[in-house]
Amino acid sequence: MKQMVETDDRSIAENDQGLSIATDTNVAEPKSISRVILAFRYVRRNPSLTGGSLMLLILLLFVVIGGLLIDPDNARPMANRPRLAPSAEHLLGTDRQGKDVLTVMVIGTPQTIRIGLIAGGIGVAVGTILAFFSVYYGGIVDILVSSVVDILRTVPGLLVLVIIAISVPGDMTVDMMALIVAALSWLNPARILRSQVLVMKQKPYVEMARFTGMSGPEIIIKEMIPNLMPYLISTFVLAVAGAILASIGLEALGLGAFESNTLGMTIYWNIHYGSLLNGWWWWLLPPILMIVFLFVALFLVSLGLDEWANPRLRRKL
Amino acid sequence: MTPLLELRNVTKVFGGRGFDQHRVVAVDDVTFSISKDVPSMIAVAGESGSGKTTLSRLLLGVDSPTTGQVLYQGKDVRKLSRVERKAFLRDVQPIYQDPFGVYNPFYKAEHLLFTAISKFGLAKSRDQAHALISEALETVGLRPNEIFGRFPHQLSGGQRQRVMIARALIVKPRIILADEPVSMVDASLRATILESLRVLNRELGISVLYVTHDLTTAYQICQNILIMYRGSVVEVGDVDHVIANPQHPYTQLLVSSIPRMRATRDWEHDANEDVGSTNGVSRKSFGCKFADRCPHVKEQCWTTQPPLFQVDDNRASSCFLHQGASVSETNDISQWMDSKT
Amino acid sequence: MTGSVLEIKDLHVHYETDAGNIKAVNGVSLNLQRGERLALVGESGSGKTTTALAIMRLLKPPAKIVSGEILLNGRNVLAMNEEEMRLMRLDKVALVTQAAMNSLNPVMSIKDQLTDGLEDHGYYESKELRRARVQEMLARVGLNPEVADMYPHQLSGGMKQRVAMATATALNPDVIIADEPTSALDVVVQRQVMATLGRLQRETNASVILVGHDMGLIAQFADRVGVMYAGKLVDLQPVQHMIENPLHPYSRLLLESVPTLEKKQEKLIGIPGITPALINLPRGCLFRPRCPEAMDVCAEVEPSLTQIYPERWAACHLFTDENSTQETNA
Numbered sequence: 001m002k003q004m005v006e007t008d009d010r011s012i013a014e015n016d017q018g019l020s021i022a023t024d025t026n027v028a029e030p031k032s033i034s035r036v037i038l039a040f041r042y043v044r045r046n047p048s049l050t051g052g053s054l055m056l057l058i059l060l061l062f063v064v065i066g067g068l069l070i071d072p073d074n075a076r077p078m079a080n081r082p083r084l085a086p087s088a089e090h091l092l093g094t095d096r097q098g099k100d101v102l103t104v105m106v107i108g109t110p111q112t113i114r115i116g117l118i119a120g121g122i123g124v125a126v127g128t129i130l131a132f133f134s135v136y137y138g139g140i141v142d143i144l145v146s147s148v149v150d151i152l153r154t155v156p157g158l159l160v161l162v163i164i165a166i167s168v169p170g171d172m173t174v175d176m177m178a179l180i181v182a183a184l185s186w187l188n189p190a191r192i193l194r195s196q197v198l199v200m201k202q203k204p205y206v207e208m209a210r211f212t213g214m215s216g217p218e219i220i221i222k223e224m225i226p227n228l229m230p231y232l233i234s235t236f237v238l239a240v241a242g243a244i245l246a247s248i249g250l251e252a253l254g255l256g257a258f259e260s261n262t263l264g265m266t267i268y269w270n271i272h273y274g275s276l277l278n279g280w281w282w283w284l285l286p287p288i289l290m291i292v293f294l295f296v297a298l299f300l301v302s303l304g305l306d307e308w309a310n311p312r313l314r315r316k317l
Numbered sequence: 318m319t320p321l322l323e324l325r326n327v328t329k330v331f332g333g334r335g336f337d338q339h340r341v342v343a344v345d346d347v348t349f350s351i352s353k354d355v356p357s358m359i360a361v362a363g364e365s366g367s368g369k370t371t372l373s374r375l376l377l378g379v380d381s382p383t384t385g386q387v388l389y390q391g392k393d394v395r396k397l398s399r400v401e402r403k404a405f406l407r408d409v410q411p412i413y414q415d416p417f418g419v420y421n422p423f424y425k426a427e428h429l430l431f432t433a434i435s436k437f438g439l440a441k442s443r444d445q446a447h448a449l450i451s452e453a454l455e456t457v458g459l460r461p462n463e464i465f466g467r468f469p470h471q472l473s474g475g476q477r478q479r480v481m482i483a484r485a486l487i488v489k490p491r492i493i494l495a496d497e498p499v500s501m502v503d504a505s506l507r508a509t510i511l512e513s514l515r516v517l518n519r520e521l522g523i524s525v526l527y528v529t530h531d532l533t534t535a536y537q538i539c540q541n542i543l544i545m546y547r548g549s550v551v552e553v554g555d556v557d558h559v560i561a562n563p564q565h566p567y568t569q570l571l572v573s574s575i576p577r578m579r580a581t582r583d584w585e586h587d588a589n590e591d592v593g594s595t596n597g598v599s600r601k602s603f604g605c606k607f608a609d610r611c612p613h614v615k616e617q618c619w620t621t622q623p624p625l626f627q628v629d630d631n632r633a634s635s636c637f638l639h640q641g642a643s644v645s646e647t648n649d650i651s652q653w654m655d656s657k658t
Numbered sequence: 659m660t661g662s663v664l665e666i667k668d669l670h671v672h673y674e675t676d677a678g679n680i681k682a683v684n685g686v687s688l689n690l691q692r693g694e695r696l697a698l699v700g701e702s703g704s705g706k707t708t709t710a711l712a713i714m715r716l717l718k719p720p721a722k723i724v725s726g727e728i729l730l731n732g733r734n735v736l737a738m739n740e741e742e743m744r745l746m747r748l749d750k751v752a753l754v755t756q757a758a759m760n761s762l763n764p765v766m767s768i769k770d771q772l773t774d775g776l777e778d779h780g781y782y783e784s785k786e787l788r789r790a791r792v793q794e795m796l797a798r799v800g801l802n803p804e805v806a807d808m809y810p811h812q813l814s815g816g817m818k819q820r821v822a823m824a825t826a827t828a829l830n831p832d833v834i835i836a837d838e839p840t841s842a843l844d845v846v847v848q849r850q851v852m853a854t855l856g857r858l859q860r861e862t863n864a865s866v867i868l869v870g871h872d873m874g875l876i877a878q879f880a881d882r883v884g885v886m887y888a889g890k891l892v893d894l895q896p897v898q899h900m901i902e903n904p905l906h907p908y909s910r911l912l913l914e915s916v917p918t919l920e921k922k923q924e925k926l927i928g929i930p931g932i933t934p935a936l937i938n939l940p941r942g943c944l945f946r947p948r949c950p951e952a953m954d955v956c957a958e959v960e961p962s963l964t965q966i967y968p969e970r971w972a973a974c975h976l977f978t979d980e981n982s983t984q985e986t987n988a
Contacts, residue, residue: 041676204418207379208429213406213436226423364844458930473932474702503701504871508915509928530845533874537917537926560919574849576874577919578901584849584878585856 042308049304055297059109066106074100075107075261086282093282096273099261105286108261111174112244113294115262118178119185119243124236127189128228132220134190135197149190157184158249165255172257177250181243188242189235196231200224230309234302241298248291263287319391320651321353321491321524322376322409327385329371343371345548346385348649353390353491356522358515359654360535360556362571363545369528372545373494376526377411407437410490414497416477420469426477427465430484437488453483457513475506482513485523492524493517499534511538532575536560541631541654544568547606550625553650554632564634566611605636613638624648662729663832663865664690664713669726671708671717671889678937682708682721684889687963690833693863695856697876697897699912700886703933706869709886710835713867714751715743731832748775752831754855756838758822762810769806772796772825779829795824798861799854816847820854830862837869852879873916877901885909888934888944891963894971905972907949943975951976 044050073079082098084090092101134145164180165172200206209219225232250256251264252271266287270276275284329344345368351357361369374380375387378394387394389405397405413419420426430450433439440446451461457479469477478498485493495514499507515538517523529535535542536556543553544567552565563569576584602608605618617637625648626639633645633653645652671683683705690696698706711717713728715735728735730750738746747753755761763771769792776783776791783791792806799820810818819839826834836855840848856879859866870876876883876897883900885893885908893906904910911929931948934940942957943949949956955975963973 045676204413204415205421208411208413208419209421209432210379211377211406211411212429212433213403214432223421227421364846475932503933504873505701505912505915505929507928508917508926509930511917512926512928515926532845533917533919536919537923557922570846572919574846575919576849576852576872576878578874578877578913578916579918579920580878582878585853 046304046307048300048307052297052300052302052304055293056301059294059297063106063110066102070100070103070106072103072107074103083278083280092286093280095266095269095280095283096275097269101283101286104261104266105290108263108266108287109290109294111260112247112263113240115174115178115181115247116240116244118175119182119247120236120240122179122182123185123187123239123243124189124232126186127191127235127239128193128232130186130190131193131197132224134194135201136216136220145190146194149187149194152184153187153191157246160184161246161250162253162255165250171259172255174257174260174262177247177257177262178243180250181246184246185239185243189239192235193228193231196228197224200227230305234305234309237298237302237305241295241302244294263291318352318354320350320388321390323350323386323388323391324348324372324375324382325386325388327375327382327387329368329375329380330383342548344368344375344382346648347372347548347550348647349543349550350649350651351492351524351526352651356518356524357541357654358518358525358527358539360539360542361526361528361545362530362532362535362542364530364571366547367545368548369530369545370496373411373496373526373528377409377494378405407488408491410485410488410493412478412481412485412493412495412498414500416474416481416501417469419481420477422469424468425465426467426469426472426480430480430487433484433488439487449487450483453486454480456486457483458509459483473503475502475510478502478506478510479513482510482517486517486521489521490523492526494526494528496528497530498527500529500531507534514538532560532571543650544571549606549622549635550650551607551636552632552634553625554628554653558629558632564628564632564639565607565636566613566638567607568634570610625650625653627653661692662689663692663731664867665727665729666709666713667727667729669709669712669728670724671705671712672722672724674720674722681936681939682889683712684936684939685726686886686889686891688884688891688894690865690867692832692865693859695859695866695868695879695881697868697870697880697883698886699871699873699876699883701871701933703888703936704886705889706886707837708889710753710837710867710869713833713835714747714753716753745779748826748831749779749829750831751833751835752826752829754819754822754826754834754836754839756841758826758839759810759815759818759842762818762821764810766809767806768796768808768810768813768821772806772821772828775825776828795828798827798858799824800850814847815843816851819843819851823851823855823858827858827862827864831864833865833867834859835867835869838871839868840875841870841872848875855879873901873913885912888939889936890944890973891971892945892973894963896969899970905966905970905977906945906974907951907976908945911950943973 077097077099080090080094080098080100082094082096084094086093090100090102092105094100095104130145134142161180161184164183168176168180206219206223209223214222247256247262248264248267251262252267254268256262256265256268258265270284270287324347326346326348327344328342328346331341331343332339351359361372363369371380375382378387381395389397389409392401394405420429427450431446434446434449440449454461454464459476459479464472464476464480472480493514498514499510502510511534514525514527518525527535527539539556541554542556542559543550544559544565545551546567552559552563552568559568560572563572600609600619602619604621605611605623608614608618611618615637623635623637624644625633625635626642626644628634628639628642631653633650666686666688669683669686670681673680673682686705686709688696698709700706708717708721712723713735717723723736726736730746735743735746766774772792772795773788793803796803796805801817801820801824805813805817805821813821839855840851843851852875855866858864868876868880880897883895883897884891885906887908893900893904893909895905900909901913904913908929915926915928917923917926929948934944942959943961946952946956953975959975961973961975961978963971964978965971966977
């Protein structure tokens with residue numbers, strides 16, 4: 001195909017005086033940098049995200065390193081003398097049942113987090129599918145799904161979960177707990193993601209994709225989901241936090257998995273044996289502090305992600 | 318010969334159902350056909366609210382008419398078979414006003430081009446696609462190494478818009494519907510981009526429907542023009558005549574309102590400041606839509622909608638000032654469009 | 659009364675970003691006379707809007723005014739504190755932007771919005787007086803009295819823009835900065851709104867800085883035109899001279915690229931090349947890569963804005979050989 005419109009610098013070179021002009025055109029912006037580096041730079045600028053991520057990293061180290069150092073048998077009832085205050089042998093002392101508190105924390109924390117991850121994951125997955133389903137079909141389908149979601153959100157969650165937990169036959173396990181909590185964890189994600197998908201549907205590049213002959217599912221997967229990533233991750237983090245909270249609630253009420261050492265179960269035993277009145281602070285404080293630490297970390301991360309997703313919230317540089 | 322695209326008595330109404338009180342007739346009974354033999358450059362001009370954007374969206378098949386039909390090669394676009402739809406998508410391509418929104422911010426700019434190539438089966442390998450894209454970019458005056466690998470926000474508005482034209486070049490549609498393609502682009506680049514549209518028309522035989530509010534650029538690059546006001550076509554014909562000698566009072570108002578660089582400086586002083594969107598008269602018109610702003614309004618105008626009167630060989634105007642002139646049977650406005658290239 | 663109501667001296671504004679300092683305004687100097695209409699023309703990245711906003715110190719971080727002086731009636735705006743600046747805005751210098759019509763508070767009636775700013779400037783009036791003042795403001799911009807009790811959504815774009823102008827001129831400022839005030843409006847409404855602005859200017863003898871890119875509009879409205887490129891003023895002339903005889907190659911090319919209604923052009927020509935990224939400014943003239951008249955000296959020395967003919971200034975080496983007047987203040 002012959003040249004129809006002159007390339008920019010070539011037409012400059014062909015001027016009246018025949019002067020050869022340097023062909024260095026000014027570039028619009030420096031060459032593209034890898035996405036990972038860009039992401040890294042951004043995280044640095046976002047204190048909430050940085051702070052939260054660091055905290056989660058510390059937690060991870062605690063669990064991993066702790067896992068290598070402890071002896072899991074120490075977390076079994078009657079493994080040690082009970083009610084011992086912290087000492088060199090038992091850094092956080094032992095509880096009423098004779099379990100080494102530090103071991104319990106190292107084992108129990110990942111169990112709690114696991115509940116959050118499973119329930120949060122299911123919640124976001126179901127919520128996303130519902131969101132796309134609802135927006136794609138629109139009309140009556142959308143109204144129906146939105147109404148169901150909105151109504152269910154008004155029902156007291158803990159109550160529903162308690163009823164479900166009681167009705168489940170057999171002994172409770174950590175995974176069962178995750179599934180029970182997942183029963184409600186999709187509500188918020190569905191609502192949040194629906195609005196995002198609705199907005200995205202109007203974007204010109206989605207319409208453009210249609211003009212390229214892309215089918216609905218193709219557009220969803222290739223064009224829309226990548227741009228939903230910030231919201232998906234942020235919603236996931238919130239769902240994890242919500243799921244952990246719900247599970248702790250259930251466990252504290254005595255509906256948890258008794259064989260496990262989750263943070264919620266530890267709280268339950270603390271209440272059951274009246275550790276506050278008995279002054280066993282070394283047993284009461286660790287789970288509480290760990291829960292606080294975990295939630296602050298998750299909250300900071302979600303705050304940071306919010307800022308990433310919504311550039312208008314970005315602090316002025 | 319079946320025309321490429323056709324609007325038959327198309328009316329598009331927004332709102333007015335259920336709780337939505339605000340009913341707007343965006344396009345009011347327009348019949349228009351675009352031939353496939355002679356590549357034309359037609360301008361659809363009007364102000365915001367005139368319905369020009371809706372008209373192009375109807376032709377693209379993005380919006381459906383409330384009444385009437387939109388036809389591609391004689392078939393209703395809503396009822397196309399899979400194969401026909403693929404052909405339609407390929408033959409009719411848009412260029413949008415906002416050169417940024419059409420790019421998916423997650424991907425590099427070339428994603429749009431590669432996707433088009435793969436979906437329309439225009440290359441057999443990635444290398445071949447790359448070569449095709451490079452060629453198209455160079456044709457519109459861009460340097461491939463300045464475009465490849467960059468994200469949309471790293472390119473200037475003019476570059477982005479030219480990439481969109483390159484995309485149209487690759488897909489080789491029969492008609493491009495360009496909605497205000499240069500209004501968000503810098504002045505010095507507008508000329509280049511519009512010129513490339515003109516070249517696409519002359520050299521590749523691609524028809525262009527240029528939707529704009531800027532009569533000056535419409536005058537420069539198009540042969541025919543139709544002026545829309547509140548959903549109706551008020552004047553249509555050869556662009557030289559319409560601009561130099563506008564017949565419809567609305568067109569006259571438009572042309573006289575354009576500030577000219579090299580003219581006597583009376584633009585400001587002769588302006589009638591108090592003529593706002595209503596002439597101070599709050600009478601509702603059931604006839605001509607321009608009645609409440611028209612300096613030549615007669616009683617008839619308020620009650621009856623004027624048809625398109627043939628004013629001369631290649632011109633029609635829908636105004637009772639021309640009463641007595643002939644009216645055609647169909648109101649297909651393309652009959653007044655000059656079809657010489 | 660003649661005399662400069664506004665003097666900008668060697669203004670430099672940078673945007674401090676991660677990628678580096680974007681030098682948006684690189685040494686702009688100009689004088690605005692009382693009652694004068696000056697247009698600032700340029701494309702995106704030229705620095706015209708940044709300059710206009712700097713006058714009112716409305717720039718937000720990451721923008722930073724690095725150096726220079728802005729004298730409004732002799733007082734240095736850049737040296738004022740927040741309180742003094744606040745009092746100056748609306749009273750001495752006012753702004754009408756393209757977005758003004760969308761910045762009206764949707765839940766406040768027009769009359770309340772018109773008088774909103776007055777209280778901050780110490781005008782506490784009785785209900786009757788306020789009503790009368792509102793009527794006066796509306797009449798001034800050609801709006802009917804009924805508009806006072808309406809809400810923004812009831813008004814058309816042109817009417818809203820006129821409300822914005824009424825607010826801006828309420829205290830008869832010395833300088834009105836209009837940044838693309840009619841870009842979002844229809845050509846018919848544009849003419850009316852600009853006519854209103856023009857009349858307001860004549861009645862109050864205010865000076866107007868019109869920032870825009872529509873050469874036709876500027877040709878009809880402005881007295882003097884300043885063309886900006888990459889943060890510098892490159893050409894500054896009375897409007898008729900600029901249209902007939904642009905000095906700087908960029909202004910010439912810009913004018914040539916503007917389509918006209920007079921006759922059909924064989925070919926539409928734009929300006930090849932792209933505007934420079936303003937982060938690492940190269941040596942010499944910033945327009946050199948795109949300039950058809952570029953000479954060797956252009957790569958080495960940056961031309962400064964010099965008076966070539968009386969009242970006609972350009973920043974270009976094409977003229978410095980011919981003319982020896984080396985004044986550097988417009």
